[in-house]
Amino acid sequence: MADDLKAVTTFDLSKYLGKWYEIARLPAWFEKDMTHVAATYSLKENGGVRVENAGLKNGKPKTAIGKAKIANEATVGHLKVAFFLWFYADYKILALDTVGYQYAMVASSYEYLWILSRKPLLDQGILETLVGKAREMGFDTSRLYYTPQESAAEDRGVPLRAR
Numbered sequence: 020m021a022d023d024l025k026a027v028t029t030f031d032l033s034k035y036l037g038k039w040y041e042i043a044r045l046p047a048w049f050e051k052d053m054t055h056v057a058a059t060y061s062l063k064e065n066g067g068v069r070v071e072n073a074g075l076k077n078g079k080p081k082t083a084i085g086k087a088k089i090a091n092e093a094t095v096g097h098l099k100v101a102f103f104l105w106f107y108a109d110y111k112i113l114a115l116d117t118v119g120y121q122y123a124m125v126a127s128s129y130e131y132l133w134i135l136s137r138k139p140l141l142d143q144g145i146l147e148t149l150v151g152k153a154r155e156m157g158f159d160t161s162r163l164y165y166t167p168q169e170s171a172a173e174d175r176g177v178p179l180r181a182r
Contacts (some may be wrong), residue, residue: 024126024156026096026111032068032089034120035112036060039135041074041166042122042146045158047131049102052077054167058135060087070100100127114152124149132158139168 041056050056056074063069068087075081085102087110096112108131114124122145126132134141134149154160 024111024113024128026113027115027117028096029117030096030112030115031120033062035123036062036068037137039123039137040139040168041133042136042141042168043134043150043163043165045130045132045162046164049083050074053081056166068098070102072102113156114149122149124153126158129158132163134163 038057038059041058044050044056053074053076056072059071059073061069061071063086070085070087071082072085073080073082083102085100087098087100088107090097090099090109096115098110098112099107100110101107109127110125111127112123112125114122116122121137122141123135124132125135132153134146134153150160150163
């Protein structure tokens, strides 16, 4: 049950805003055939959060715009995100680099998991630690899809490494 997934207790929305690259995910129908995925979070005038998910689907750009809000003040790292009208889904930050906000692991249930990084490539040691933590939490990490980000890395002068 997703209710037993515990969100981080230290979270600063203002530090979380900005661009996050998808490093890995559990397969989801709404991301089928997508590569080079990134999410950008920005503050809206009304205090809500704008969410822009962008990537390539079969080599063609695809973007989805949504919104996010704090689930409630008592659940610090727990947001609600909607891409379809008012149908909000849980967005629980399960792991977070609370010092520099350079990586995060997010889930809405045991079927939906994402590992995110501020850079197109994540340090292999950090990635292995997050995958291990996800496995300990009960996620089927054998199903993880490692999202290609190579051209994004090349565009930013980041040297590529084999996974």
